[in-house]
Amino acid sequence: MPIYSSDSDNETTPRTKLFGRQRPIRSVLGGGQVAGVLLWENKKVSAALSFGMTILWLLFEVAEYNFVTLFSHISITAMLIVFIWCTSAEFFNWNPPAIPRSILDKSAFHEFALTFHERFNQALSSFVDIACGKQPALFFVAIFCLYVLSVIGNYFTFLNFLYLCFVCLQTLPFLYNKYEDEVERYAGKLTRQVKKMYRRFDSNVLNKIPRGPLKEKKGR
Numbered sequence: 001m002p003i004y005s006s007d008s009d010n011e012t013t014p015r016t017k018l019f020g021r022q023r024p025i026r027s028v029l030g031g032g033q034v035a036g037v038l039l040w041e042n043k044k045v046s047a048a049l050s051f052g053m054t055i056l057w058l059l060f061e062v063a064e065y066n067f068v069t070l071f072s073h074i075s076i077t078a079m080l081i082v083f084i085w086c087t088s089a090e091f092f093n094w095n096p097p098a099i100p101r102s103i104l105d106k107s108a109f110h111e112f113a114l115t116f117h118e119r120f121n122q123a124l125s126s127f128v129d130i131a132c133g134k135q136p137a138l139f140f141v142a143i144f145c146l147y148v149l150s151v152i153g154n155y156f157t158f159l160n161f162l163y164l165c166f167v168c169l170q171t172l173p174f175l176y177n178k179y180e181d182e183v184e185r186y187a188g189k190l191t192r193q194v195k196k197m198y199r200r201f202d203s204n205v206l207n208k209i210p211r212g213p214l215k216e217k218k219g220r
Contacts, residue, residue: 025177032111038173050170057163137198 029035040046059065082097089096130138153161176183 025173025180029115029173032115034112034115038169039177040170040174046170053163053166057159061157061159061163136202137194140198141194 026035026039029038036042037046037049059070060067082099085097088094127142129135130142133139156164
């Protein structure tokens with residue numbers, strides 16, 4: 001019988017997509033306006049969103065602005081601008097400001113809610129599968145990543161952590177979509193190394209743990 005080495009890796013096997021996905025990255029992100037923003041397909045919207053979130057982070061975290069105070073000041077400024085504009089338009093016979101009654105339509109919120117619901121259910125299902133031990137290698141990787149995340153949480157405030165997550169969402173999908181081949185190649189090498197380390201850990205540690213004899217059921 002042929003002997004297969006547990007440490008051998010077949011470099012000629014075709015590379016699989018990251019996390020075993022079968023769909024393109026745009027479909028994974030929802031395939032709608034949310035995916036377009038994350039992949040910077042509409043650069044103006046993505047840039048405006050990034051700029052706005054950065055301004056909010058600077059105001060709340062760096063300048064230590066209070067949310068209620070900031071909201072009040074913005075509302076006062078906006079009301080004064082609209083009041084002066086409307087009054088001047090009526091006095092000088094100008095056209096009054098065309099202020100829209102609604103900025104975002106229902107479809108945008110509905111699409112965002114559907115995308116969040118789908119991603120949350122997928123994440124929850126993957127978490128349960130990993131916690132149940134269906135993928136032992138990912139179990140140890142998840143434990144390690146959660147521990148690293150808990151350590152990082154000691155050095156970041158919640159607002160900083162949210163902003164960091166936002167920056168990752170705005171950059172990582174775009175960079176992955178642009179350099180997908182390079183990422184898949186290095187991710188494949190890393191995956192093979194992790195599997196090799198787990199096989200060694202399994203053969204050198206887990207298999208040597210003594211296990212009690214199985215009790216046979218007595219026949220009635």
